[in-house]
């Protein structure tokens with residue numbers, strides 16, 4: 001029998017973790033159940049954060065004031081995925097950078113409800129600055145995936 | 155008078171596909187460190203401290219530095235473990251430079267680990283016989299994030315898709331001349347445009363592969379550098395910048411944080427006109443198109459004008475400011491060693507030792523690294539003879 | 540020309556067994572109060588060094604989350620894995636090199652994890668991981684050697700633990716404040732012979748922040764800066780001989796370099812207290828000799844008689860040490876902060892010694908850091 005010049009061994013690192021979300025994220029997630037997209041504002045620079053955050057990284061202030069948005073936003077950028085990635089949806093799918101209301105931050109979510117015949121047409125169906133709105137799940141648990149996707153506002 | 159730090163030795167292995175790698179991580183480290191020591195005419199016992207750079211998760215080991223014995227721990231020297239994601243190479247180099255400039259150590263080794271080696275690719279992104287492309291660890295998330303920047307840039311400046319392919323082809327041609335590079339077949343723009351779309355507007359041959367190989371660099375204090383090396387490469391200025399975490403203020407319009415960093419570093423280096431004063435650059439481009447946005451961020455040209463620099467051949471072989479003559483990250487992405495390599499390549503160019511890819515007598519170079527979730531961190535260094 | 544680097548402010552959040560918020564929020568709170576105490580805003584910071592290990596945060600590149608929380612937005616920031624004093628060394632070098640005037644060092648621990656499983660995942664995958672070795676077993680291996688060498692007895696291990704627990708009752712930041720007695724410790728379950736449950740550190744949640752400053756800035760910001768007069772590190776090789784490991788050569792190298800730069804000739808005369816990272820009680824006994832507190836083999840005697848110089852007692856782990864408070868990411872930052880608090884509260888105390896290492900992941904391939912912090916001499 002021939003001795004191999006090198007061997008490989010397979011291994012993995014399986015570790016479990018648990019994390020408290022903290023007050024801000026908890027409140028934000030809970031509001032999704034009520035089909036509400038909340039934001040919180042910085043007392044100093046007045047930026048609105050959607051999703052909400054515990055503090056403003058620039059002014060270094062706690063964020064305690066809340067606002068309710070109407071849920072609509074604009075597309076800042078996007079990409080259409082054409083190949084299968086592990087643990088990701090079946091292609092094609094569109095990931096968008098969506099600015100809700102006048103938020104200083106953007107949400108990452110899917111863009112759907114597009115009308116096309118062939119996947120190659122998708123990029124042309126989306127404009128930067130296009131207005132979008134959330135399509136909600138029937139059963140909501142308080143998670144960003146309570147929103148199925150954002151669709152163009154008719 | 156501030157203390158100065160210089161690069162006096164560079165060592166690297168040849169790069170290949172992670173899947174075709176037969177060398178162990180210990181063998182790769184030993185080869186790179188040995189090569190760096192030899193090029194600096196030093197022995198292991200001359201090192202005062204070592205800096206290890208990688209990202210634990212990709213190595214599926216917590217603090218992989220601890221089990222890697224090639225970094226002088228046998229002599230009980232400090233082992234400094236820097237992990238800032240993809241930019242860890244730049245961060246580790248900055249650490250070494252600070253430690254020397256502070257007068258704490260005279261000789262510091264920086265090691266760039268082949269981060270992706272342990273990653274198993276059972277489910278390749280693409281059913282293709284072409285070189286192994288884009289496996290899960292770097293692929294997912296990163297390509298989408300890259301695509302957001304490029305989509306926005308195309309729409310803002312009416313850039314034709316051909317420009318992404320052209321800049322990719324420039325890198326592939328350079329890699330073909332670099333004996334250490336991973337992808338060396340040098341596809342043309344037309345071939346690149348014919349490769350499959352991964353995440354619009356990024357095509358397969360505009361994406362980095364997952365490569366294996368290691369790099370080591372030796373840094374020295376001014377006194378030791380002058381004693382040991384005929385062509386020390388001085389770190390004239392270096393810094394880093396941090397963006398917010400995932401839900402940042404990003405609208406994906408150019409690399410705004412790199413622009414702020416570049417202004418700071420150029421000022422510290424006394425550079426007023428980067429295009430005129432810099433002779434060679436290595437800019438971090440896991441997706442070929444990034445290079446164009448980086449021309450603008452580091453100040454080689456105004457916003458929206460990167461395409462003209464490319465089309466005029468300014469950044470190609472024989473141009474005023476050749477960029478990524480190594481073939482860039484898009485042809486060799488070995489994880490964290492890729493961010494160390496940006497500096498190693500510029501150092502080799504300035505030393506006149508860039509075999510097969512040497513630029514004609516450069517004296518000022520720029521090295522950039524980039525990493526973290528959503529490209530949160532950048533480092534930038536001005537290196538000079 | 541030697542410049543000085545001072546620590547001008549510190550803040551702690553915690554410590555307890557469970558966190559109620561995420562690590563970035565915890566880090567933000569500590570850094571924010573440290574900045575307020577120093578009377579400076581985030582704008583004045585030049586550099587940020589975060590101390591953390593990805594596995595203890597449960598995410599990859601976890602400093603992405605915590606660097607902005609430590610004030611790093613649009614700043615020069617880095618992350619050191621290997622102990623809080625390692626991050627302090629990074630900030631110290633930034634200031635000494637002239638690249639920064641004011642720097643933040645911070646770390647936070649929020650995520651619930653299995654400490655031993657993470658340690659196991661740090662061992663060599665082909666040769667050690669499968670054997671079931673973790674940090675706890677590695678402490679047990681060292682403890683066994685101490686017994687065999689006659690350095691200490693099992694009784695000494697329990698007494699050392701009880702001494703730490705007693706000290707912890709007076710530390711308002713400590714996680715464990717129940718003051719377990721010698722009897723409690725020596726009757727607690729055997730975990731990895733010769734180590735009993737109460738001789739092993741818990742895992743604590745909380746955060747810690749420090750503000751480091753150049754000599755000039757330190758003097759502007761406070762009338763009582765504490766100066767870092769010695770800071771050094773040393774490592775041990777992973778698969779070196781067992782003898783090398785027991786000798787703790789990396790620790791010895793760090794100690795001798797720090798003593799040298801702080802001009803310390805006789806540690807018992809020159810240092811007022813020691814805060815050591817001893818996540819298992821036998822390690823405190825193992826460190827007495829390398830620190831220069833006793834002769835080889837005399838640790839047990841030192842424990843019985845106490846460490847004295849000119850009639851005053853020199854304290855080791857006055858905070859209660861790691862047995863009372865053991866956060867994985869910010870441990871070294873916490874110990875530096877607690878040493879500052881000690882120096883503030885004790886007029887007689889002039890100089891403290893702080894030690895840190897990454898043996899929370901276990902022995903083999905570990906790195907040691909030490910630091911000497913002292914008051915301005917008048």
Ligand SMILES: [Zn+2]
Pocket residue numbers: 042043044045046047056057058059060061
């Ligand atoms: Zn604000």
